[in-house]
Structure formats: C-alpha cells, structure tokens
Amino acid sequence: MELQQMRYVVAVAETSNFTRAAEQCRVVQSALSHQIARLERELGAKLFERTSRRVRLTPAGEAFLPAARQALDAADRARAEVAAAAGEIRGRLAIGAIPTVVAVDLPAALKEFHLRHRQVRISLRSGASEDLIERVQQGGLDIAFLGLPPGVRPKGVRGRELARGELVAVVAPGHPLADDDRVELHRLADESFVDFPAGTAGRVQSDEAFAAAGVRREVAFEISTPDFMARLIRQGLGIGMLPAAFVSAFPDLHVVRLSDAPARIEHVIWSRFQPSPAATAFLAALDISPADSSTPPSNGGG
Structure with a gap:
C-alpha cells in the first residue's frame, strides 16, 4: 500500500469522478485507475462502485477513507516537522x-x-x-x-x-426605527427578523438576550451568511442582529444600538x-x- 494510492482514492472520493481526480492529481486517468485497482486487489475489496453516471464509495471505501486521510496527514506532518527542524x-x-x-x-x-x-x-x-x-x-x-x-x-x-462586543439591530433606510439611535429590545417585539439558523452560536446569543428581556420575536428568514442577510434587510423584509464591529461592511443600512444588547x-x-x-x-x-x-x-x- 502506497501513499500515492491513498491520494488517488481520496481524490476520487472528493470529486466522485475518475477524470477530475486524475486532473487534480496531475496524472493520466489510466494510471490512476490502475493504481486504485491494484490497491483494491491488495485489500481484497472494492473501494468504489462505478456506473455510467456516477462513482461512489462502497462500504469498504467508506471505512478506508478516514484512515487514508489520516495517513496522508501524518506523512505531510512528518515532512513539515523535518523541514521545521531545518528552519x-x-x-x-x-x-x-x-x-x-x-x-x-x-x-x-x-x-x-x-x-x-x-x-x-x-x-x-x-x-x-x-x-x-x-x-x-x-x-x-x-x-x-x-x-x-x-x-x-x-x-x-x-x-x-x-475580543468582546455587542450586537446591534440593522434596518433598512426608511424603516421606522432608522431615526432612533438607541432602543430597548422590547421595542423590537413586533418586528420580523432575519437571523442565523436556529441552534447556531450566532443565533443563540440573540435568542438568549430576547428571552432574558421577556421578549418573543419572529425569525422569518434563517440565513447563514451576513451578505445575504443584508440583501433581505435592504428590501424591508426584516431587521437583523449583527456584531457592532462588523456592520461597517454595510454602510447603506442603518444601525440601531440596543440598551440591553446581546453580547458575543x-x-x-x-x-x-x-x-x-x-x-x-x-x-x-x-x-x-x-x-x-x-x-x-x-x-x-x-
């Protein structure tokens, strides 16, 4: 069993395609296929199911993949440690x-x-x-x-x-809150929110602050990226909660500071x-x- 064979297996698993894996490994496809077949013979098990439409790992391949990645990482780490010893x-x-x-x-x-x-x-x-x-x-x-x-x-x-910081409310220009510099959380109770998905750390900090203030709120849009959140806020579909130090990335949105702001x-x-x-x-x-x-x-x- 050779490290190069393991690299080929990992590449095919990640691309689900022998041609793309060969391109990624900078080798002709026939050589990559030959080495994987040789490894499968040595292991006594097929690692991939091949059809005309897709390539996917077999149960044996699923079991082999994590160990192959660990072996490759260990080899890379060994090379890095030797190089570090030489400065x-x-x-x-x-x-x-x-x-x-x-x-x-x-x-x-x-x-x-x-x-x-x-x-x-x-x-x-x-x-x-x-x-x-x-x-x-x-x-x-x-x-x-x-x-x-x-x-x-x-x-x-x-x-x-x-670092420690606070969250602020972010609203579209023209929103009724846009003229306020600072409000309490209960002022936001009737708003529709754009926020991170439930259960994520980015959402928990807001949920806990609203719960502590005794305020129930509606999160209508659960979004994973702040850029997409900002696009929805600009359309007036809801207001958002973002770190105060981050909102300068959206200068067209209005920032409302909170007297009982969530912290992160x-x-x-x-x-x-x-x-x-x-x-x-x-x-x-x-x-x-x-x-x-x-x-x-x-x-x-x-």
Whole structure:
C-alpha cells in the first residue's frame, strides 16, 4: 500500500469522478485507475462502485477513507516537522472562520503569512462556530475563529479569547426605527427578523438576550451568511442582529444600538494536541503561543 494510492482514492472520493481526480492529481486517468485497482486487489475489496453516471464509495471505501486521510496527514506532518527542524516552515495550514470575524483582519494576516512562508499550502473554510469547533477537534482544521455567547467555552480544543462586543439591530433606510439611535429590545417585539439558523452560536446569543428581556420575536428568514442577510434587510423584509464591529461592511443600512444588547465573544482555537509547525507559526504571527491557552483542554463535544 502506497501513499500515492491513498491520494488517488481520496481524490476520487472528493470529486466522485475518475477524470477530475486524475486532473487534480496531475496524472493520466489510466494510471490512476490502475493504481486504485491494484490497491483494491491488495485489500481484497472494492473501494468504489462505478456506473455510467456516477462513482461512489462502497462500504469498504467508506471505512478506508478516514484512515487514508489520516495517513496522508501524518506523512505531510512528518515532512513539515523535518523541514521545521531545518528552519523552514512548510506543509498545510487549514483555517476556519465565522463570516463575521472582526477581532483579526484575517485576509491581511493570511496575505502576510503567505508572503513569509510560501511553502505552506493555505486553505480557508467559512462556517458556523459549532461546526468549526468539531473540525478542529477532528483535525480537519488547524485553527478556527469563532463567535460565541458569554459563558460558552469551546470544548475539546485549546484557545484564547480575542475580543468582546455587542450586537446591534440593522434596518433598512426608511424603516421606522432608522431615526432612533438607541432602543430597548422590547421595542423590537413586533418586528420580523432575519437571523442565523436556529441552534447556531450566532443565533443563540440573540435568542438568549430576547428571552432574558421577556421578549418573543419572529425569525422569518434563517440565513447563514451576513451578505445575504443584508440583501433581505435592504428590501424591508426584516431587521437583523449583527456584531457592532462588523456592520461597517454595510454602510447603506442603518444601525440601531440596543440598551440591553446581546453580547458575543470572539475566540481563536487550535488542537489540544501539538499544533503543526505552520499552525504554530501563524499563531505566533498573532502574538499567540500554543502553550498560552485560556480554554482548558477537554474531551467534551463542541
């Protein structure tokens, strides 16, 4: 069993197509197909079901894929550690971030890191805080930037609090609240809301604040990205709740501050195990040492 064979299997699993997998691996399709068939003979099991329309993993392939990814990650990590010992940072840096992160200028930080460490393969995934925590726990991400309600600590990882802030109401120009600079939450009781999906950290912080104020509200539109939220708010379909430090991204919308505003805390997290050389270097660029964690490691879920 060879690492290259594992790379081919992972590529086919991710693309569901032998031709695209071969292009991704920069090899002719016949060579990729031959190596996977050779691996299947060695394992004594088919890894893929092939039809004229689709390619999908067999139960044996589903069982093989996670271990193959772990083996490839381990090989990459070994190369990166050897390079780091010689003073060179290389390997991968997989980062996750909520769409509303403001405590760090992430695009600028990634650009500076790329210019300094050109041998590092950088990837970025946007998502909800709870999904990002799980991916860091499982090793799919090296570092993630989260936004959580006060009192909620990410578990199963290490991390540090970056910043605290408040949410504000965001309304369309011409909305009756657009002339108010500050209101209490009960003034919003009759409004229709555009908010993040129920159960996500971005939604919980608002739900808890309204519940504490004894205010019931209607969330008519559940949206995962702030840009789409802003488009609905502009049309007067509802009002939104966004971090005060983030709303400058939408200068055409009116901001209404809240006397009893929901609060949120931004965190950066990383694995409770030893971070990779690239992850350690990126944290160092943010003046963070992996040994200095304000989030206790735990085996609990996110």
